Amino acid sequence: MTAHDPALPDHLASLRGQWIEGIAVDADRTRLVTSRGAVLHGPAEPGGASWIGGDGLSKDDGRLLGAVVTATTLAPEGVLTLVLADADGNDPLLVAIRAPWVLALPRGAGLAARADGRIDVREGSGPVHATAEAMGAWTESEPCAVERAVLEAAEDDWVSPGDVVSALLRAGVSTDEEIARQGIAVLSRLLARGDLEAGWIEEEGFRPAEGAPADVIEHVATVWHALAGIGRRPGPGQIAWFRIPESAGGSDSAGDPDGVGVSAGF
Template sequence: MRSFLSGLSGHHQGRRPALLEELRGQTILHTRVAARGTWTVTARGWVLHSRIQQVEGPGRDGIAASAVDLRDPRLVGAALQGAELLPDGQLHLFLQGAEGPLRLSTVPRWQLEGPRGALLRAEERGEISQLPPGPPVHAAPEQLAEHAASARSGIEDRLLAQGRDEWLHPGHVVTVLANAGALEDEEFERRGPVLLARMLARGELRAGFVTAGRFRAWDMPLAEVVEHIGTTWTALGGRTPGPDMIAWFELTRAGREALGPRSELTMPPGMSGYDSPGVVGGFR
């Protein structure tokens, strides 16, 4: 227990590549477990993927360790305070959870993926490789220009109509895409961020937080907002994003002015989606 607690206090003896330092201060947003391994996702879109991950922290009988679960309540919302990379490639992440200090551990092979293609990887024998962040993936200037010049789709009209009376979150986007016929996780992951990017670039939505019953818009450049949305949605995967994930959205004056009557609003679900990017099926 002594070594565990001393690790949490920041006295780490292992290697700490620069990319690990990017994790400090982030919170855990989601965990998922499948046949191909375990994924731990942060609120800024960093993803730790490995075969199995163990979380160690306070339990009824002192310090207890067990495998990470789906949406693990011990980890979701916990704040990352530090990291330790041992010579054999083992990785420890130190967190502060609701019940006390935690340590998340994994052995090689593992990889940590970050925004704009950043990558830190440990191979079976502990060899470490890393790639620094590259150019924008979701918010290159030409992408933003295309989004700003786009025409609203029927799906986007429906989302605007829903935002007339409530703040929007990614779960609303998942719902309108599902109602328009989206089926596969890859489709939600591809179309969801683009739909939001188009509406943000046209000035119909603003992104921010909802705290204490108030919407607080982010003071960030459009490119940073769009890159964050695309990165974090991809990290979460498919139709997972929901309230308090990624961002909240509020209609702007331009968004409210766009809510005039349009024929698409009266069409059956799915039909107005054919003028939206990444349309379902092989008909376009």
């Protein structure tokens, strides 16, 4: 498809309001991961004082981590520019990725800019992780030792994917690939069975996610998979927070988990 495809502006607009969760820089290629698991992969374009690009962009750049995408622009030659705002309200930062680049979006959607600036558009094809077959298997599963350890931790406080990583490490899982694969599976089973519910933290306490379990699992798996793709393990406050449902004795209030105050919704 071409840049005239009606899905193009929708795909770009979906980035707005997301923040940067991870950054990797390899040779002349940059990979950005957003809070909903979008992955932008391409060469950064140097620019002026408000621009971050070229040699000015580094692995897990502190200027970008947590910065929110407020706008996007696409130039005729295929340069995609993200306008970012940080939490301190400083001047906007601009990150430009020149063609060729690839933007992978949740549920199989995406964009790709060719070297000549032409844009290919791919529509989403439905759940990639939380398929009906997978949901059925997860719902009927029995808790494993790692899942029981996560539930034990959740009896005292809210938990995050970082707690799952810690439980896997204690169980002897050591490679990043296996931690990602098993971590996604652990949270998927816990959520599908209703042992945990996902949400985020506001000043009033824990706010459960409003989506169906399959949608929540798809989000969790998508973001974790995207972070794993740049060699990152999710930590406290990333992806989502989790608690035992109130119907099973969970609480909507707890201490400040791992020093992280508020985690916005997904």
